[in-house]
Amino acid sequence: MxxxxxxxxxxxxxxxxxxxxxxxxxxxxxxxxxxxxxxxxxxxxxxxxxxxxxxxxxxxxxVPLANHVQPALLFAPLPAAMRASEREALEQPAAAGPPPERPANLEDLAYESIWTLNQLVTRKVVSCEELTRMFLARLKRLDATLHCVVTPLDERAMAQARKLDAEVAAGAAGSRGPLHGIPWVAKDLLAVKGTPTT
The missing domain is CATH 1.10.10 (Arc Repressor Mutant, subunit A)
Incomplete structure (x- = not known):
């Protein structure tokens, strides 16, 4: 930094x-x-x-960079030469199957897609707090071997999860986008006020 x-x-x-x-x-x-x-x-x-x-x-x-070149913050892995009709076909949502169910063991959700997690939270099948608690426990368990956590922010994460659960309960599920209520982990180089970084 x-x-x-x-x-x-x-x-x-x-x-x-x-x-x-x-x-x-x-x-x-x-x-x-x-x-x-x-x-x-x-x-x-x-x-x-x-x-x-x-x-x-x-x-x-x-490196010459024209004004029409999109910033690196936008990830669009589609080939530049792809025709508009091909692009539009890829952007269409997949046919919806049955809604995802709550697994007996919440840790089974660890490798599920964002779409699945979002559906579970939006439909109030799983709470943000439950997801966060599961991922924090998993992270703590794996960190004993991987040593991948520099600064755990468990209390902050749980407070945020409760806040997002309140938003979901008030009918605002998904208002923050597909990651609404989905816990995530950041590399320690992400600067967060009041939190040490390496």
Whole structure:
């Protein structure tokens, strides 16, 4: 997280010098402006990564990008050459089958599709709180082996689940989109106020 902040400052502060060599002093100045503090040794260790990232940014800037190109936040895996009729066929919803049922063991839902989970929550077959509790227990159990959790936010997740259950009860199920009430886990690089990140 620190390197992107430093890079943002370094590349915007003096764009004409982006390819000019600089050292730990300049990285330290950028850190000071951002309210960060590093030892000389830390700045030395950081410098190769900062320089490599700046070279990567220069390569990206060299790629011509027209205004009609969609941002990377939109994932559309359809081939660009596909005809409109083919695209429309793919965008049609699949024929609906019977509505999903509540399994005897909620953990059976761990690998179900978002559509299935959404249907269960929307139809009040499974509550957001139940789903969240199941996924948190599963995450805790698997973390003992995988060591995949940096900062568990169980209380926050349960509070959010109760809030979403209240929305579902008030008839607002799905108003936030298909993920309404579906628990999810974020990589620790996602900045959340009041939560440490790596």
């Amino acid at each position: 620190l390197v992107p902040l430093l890079l943002a400052f370094l590349q915007e502060a003096e764009p004409e010098k982006a390819s000019a060599p600089f050292g730990p002093l300049e990285v330290g100045i950028a850190a000071d402006v951002l309210g960060l503090s590093f030892t000389e040794k830390e700045l030395e260790l950081m410098l190769p990564d900062v320089l490599e990232r700046l070279r990567e940014f220069e390569k990206l800037r060299a």
